[in-house]
Amino acid sequence: MPETSAQQSFENIEEAQNPPTAVRKRSFISVLKRLGDILVSSLVLILFSPVFLYVAIRIKHDSPGPVFFKGDRMGRYGKPFKILKFRTMYEDDHSYNGAPVTAKDDDRITPFGKYLRDTKLNELPQFLNVLRGEMGIVGPRPEDIKIAQDWPEEVKAEVLSIRPGITSPASVIYRDEEKLLQGSGFMDDYLKTILPDKLRLDQLYVRNSGIFTDLDVIAMTTVTLLPRLRRTTVDQRWLFGGPFYLFFKRNFSWFLIDMFVTAFAVGISGVVWRLSAIINLGWQNYLFMSVAIAVFVSLINLVMGLNHVNWRSANPIHVVDLAVSVSITMVVLYGITRFWLTDPWLPFSLIWLIGITMLIGLVFVRYRDRLFTGLANRWLLLRGPKSNFAERILVVGAGSLAEMTVWLLQRSAYSSIFGIIGMVDDDARKRNMESYGVRVLGTTEDIPALVEKYQIGLIFFAITNGSERDRNRITKLCEATDAKIVVIPDLVKVLERSIKKITTQESS
Numbered sequence: 001m002p003e004t005s006a007q008q009s010f011e012n013i014e015e016a017q018n019p020p021t022a023v024r025k026r027s028f029i030s031v032l033k034r035l036g037d038i039l040v041s042s043l044v045l046i047l048f049s050p051v052f053l054y055v056a057i058r059i060k061h062d063s064p065g066p067v068f069f070k071g072d073r074m075g076r077y078g079k080p081f082k083i084l085k086f087r088t089m090y091e092d093d094h095s096y097n098g099a100p101v102t103a104k105d106d107d108r109i110t111p112f113g114k115y116l117r118d119t120k121l122n123e124l125p126q127f128l129n130v131l132r133g134e135m136g137i138v139g140p141r142p143e144d145i146k147i148a149q150d151w152p153e154e155v156k157a158e159v160l161s162i163r164p165g166i167t168s169p170a171s172v173i174y175r176d177e178e179k180l181l182q183g184s185g186f187m188d189d190y191l192k193t194i195l196p197d198k199l200r201l202d203q204l205y206v207r208n209s210g211i212f213t214d215l216d217v218i219a220m221t222t223v224t225l226l227p228r229l230r231r232t233t234v235d236q237r238w239l240f241g242g243p244f245y246l247f248f249k250r251n252f253s254w255f256l257i258d259m260f261v262t263a264f265a266v267g268i269s270g271v272v273w274r275l276s277a278i279i280n281l282g283w284q285n286y287l288f289m290s291v292a293i294a295v296f297v298s299l300i301n302l303v304m305g306l307n308h309v310n311w312r313s314a315n316p317i318h319v320v321d322l323a324v325s326v327s328i329t330m331v332v333l334y335g336i337t338r339f340w341l342t343d344p345w346l347p348f349s350l351i352w353l354i355g356i357t358m359l360i361g362l363v364f365v366r367y368r369d370r371l372f373t374g375l376a377n378r379w380l381l382l383r384g385p386k387s388n389f390a391e392r393i394l395v396v397g398a399g400s401l402a403e404m405t406v407w408l409l410q411r412s413a414y415s416s417i418f419g420i421i422g423m424v425d426d427d428a429r430k431r432n433m434e435s436y437g438v439r440v441l442g443t444t445e446d447i448p449a450l451v452e453k454y455q456i457g458l459i460f461f462a463i464t465n466g467s468e469r470d471r472n473r474i475t476k477l478c479e480a481t482d483a484k485i486v487v488i489p490d491l492v493k494v495l496e497r498s499i500k501k502i503t504t505q506e507s508s
Contacts, residue, residue, distance in 0.1 A: 029210055030162070036211075037137050041130040048124060055086055055121060062112035065091025068125055073142035076163045078156070080145055081134040084125035088113025100144040101190050102178050117178070120225060126166045138214040139165025140202035147191075151199065159202045162209065167221040169239040170201040175224050201236065208240045212249060216242030250307040251298070258301075259294035261361035266290050269353040293329055293358070300325040311366040312411060322362050330355040391418050394456045394483070396447065396474060398425035398433070398440050402462040405488050406436045409460075421454045426470075444474045451481040462488040 045052075056067045069089070070082040089095040089108040098108055102117075109117065116122040129135040135142065142164035148156070174194060205213070219242065220234055266289055301307055304321055311318075330351050337346040364371065393409065395402050402423055409418055422441035425431075430440045441450060450456065459478050463471060478485050 032211060033136060033138075033214065034133075037130050040137055041127040044124075044127045045131070051121070052124065055116070055124075058112050059087055063090055063110045072145045073164070074145050074148035074160065075134055075142060076160060078160050081129070081142075083135075083142055084128050086116055086122040086125060088116050088122050099187050100146060101187060106178070123166055130166065134163070136163040136165045138167055138217050139163050139209075140205060141165065141168050141171050141198070147195070155199050155203065158206050159199065162206055167217060168202065169205050169217055169236060170198040172217065172220050172224055172234050172239060173201060173236060174198060204236075204240060210245075212245040213240060213242075215244035216240075219244065251302065254301070254307055255294060255298045257365055258297050258362065259290060261365060262294040262297065262358055263290040265354050265358035265361055266293070269350060269357050272353065273350050289333075293333065293354075296329045296332060297325055297358075297362075300328055309366075312369050314366065318366075319363055322366070323359055326355050326359045326362065391458060392454055392456045393418055393420045393458045393460055394447070394450055394454075395420065395423040395438070395460045395462055396425075396444065396478065397461070397463040398423045398427065398430045398435065399462075399464050401464045401488060402460075403435050405460055405462045406438050410436060418458075421450070421456060424450065444477060447474075447477045448481055451483050456481070456483045459483045459485045460488055461485055 059065075059067050065087055067087060069085045069087040071085070072080055073083045075081040088110060090110055095108045098106075102109070113122070126135060130137060139162055140159050143151075148160075151159070174197075177194065205217075217239055220239055224232065224234065263286075266286060270286070301322075304325060306318065306321055306325070309318055333346075333354075334348060334351050337351070395405055402425075406420060406423070409420060420438050422439050423435070424442050424444050424447055425440050426443050428443075431442070433440050447459070451459070459481070461475070461478065463474065466474075475485075
């Protein structure tokens with residue numbers, strides 16, 4: 001397959017498996033990673049040039065042959081390339097005709113080559129591959145073409161969608177791979193046991209790749225290269241959610257956001273206060289107060305475990321937790337300004353205003369996705385057929401299954417491209433009632449009129465109760481429209497049956 005068609009094929013698969021926003025985010029991260037790869041590989045090649053010279057002299061002295069080994073590997077989008085390594089084997093037919101995987105005590109390895117493999121110095125020339133764009137510093141390890149051709153197609157499409165790397169989670173976990181492969185049947189052991197698990201780790205990396213994940217992999221690679229720590233067992237969770245990821249994604253990023261919110265709250269509160277009274281904090285005190293409050297709030301949130309909350313689907317009860325965090329901070333601030341920093345002295349009413357403004361800001365930045373989703377639904381209702389930025393959805397039913405459907409749609413990765421117009425239900429008591437911000441607009445008899453009025457594109461059939469006759473009637477009303485129908489499985493009944501089964505087993 002030509003490179004352009006292969007690349008287009010892989011990109012089509014990626015777009016089919018990921019939302020458009022995720023594809024754009026990955027493209028942006030890919031550009032940043034590429035710039036980092038070029039910078040780091042250039043520095044390594046310059047700083048380690050004396051090591052290159054030393055290793056080259058030792059290889060020439062150790063055995064006749066070239067300094068570098070060039071092996072055929074499968075690259076990004078299935079494009080083959082030549083991987084560069086310091087030669088560690090004898091230059092003869094036995095070395096080239098042997099197994100593509102090296103086992104323990106392989107007689108093809110030279111004495112100095114064993115040292116290069118143990119210290120991983122034989123991998124240094126791959127920074128040239130990185131500089132040429134054939135590899136990255138972190139990425140799935142490039143496999144021999146003969147082996148990669150036999151991968152399952154879905155695995156091949158996923159793993160080869162990004163550049164292979166010098167190191168990867170699989171490289172860290174199987175850093176002593178050669179010691180695991182012994183005996184005459186080592187290739188069978190590799191293909192049946194090690195290779196499938198390495199592919200699993202490579203797929204996990206592709207799905208969780210990012211700047212912080214790469215930093216964690218690099219950190220763990222560095223740790224395992226240290227002589228005293230080489231035998232340390234590395235939990236794969238530290239490769240996909242290690243210290244860099246946890247610190248930057250859960251702590252530092254929220255600290256920056258909270259500091260911005262705090263600075264805005266202090267500033268806007270000061271402006272409002274000056275409308276009725278004169279107070280001049282000075283920019284030094286303003287900056288110090290903003291940073292101090294942000295640090296204190298971040299520490300309290302960390303102690304309360306709020307940095308571990310997935311705010312996209314967070315329970316509203318966490319608003320109370322944020323209120324407690326802000327209240328504690330304001331009490332501490334009042335105590336400091338009242339009994340310690342008396343110049344300038346902050347009035348209690350100003351501190352109270354800062355607290356209220358900050359709480360509103362903290363709640364907004366954490367629940368913004370759900371707020372925007374609610375506003376988008378309101379906009380769709382107001383604009384009707386004139387609005388065309390989202391696929392309009394009508395949910396048939398307003399019971400527990402319909403509520404679950406709305407909840408899932410609002411928290412899915414596709415919430416930005418779906419707009420839930422409303423629900424319909426034949427229970428007159430539910431008319432104009434709201435659930436998760438979605439209103440019951442009418443009965444099932446109104447389905448054709450609602451589809452035409454709001455130009456509904458999708459109808460989600462989410463009815464749990466009712467007779468077969470009513471279900472057939474409603475289905476015909478939906479089919480009479482131009483909208484596509486999606487029947488939601490009755491998950492509620494499945495759960496009820498499971499609970500009933502468990503209860504019966506426990507009682508017996």
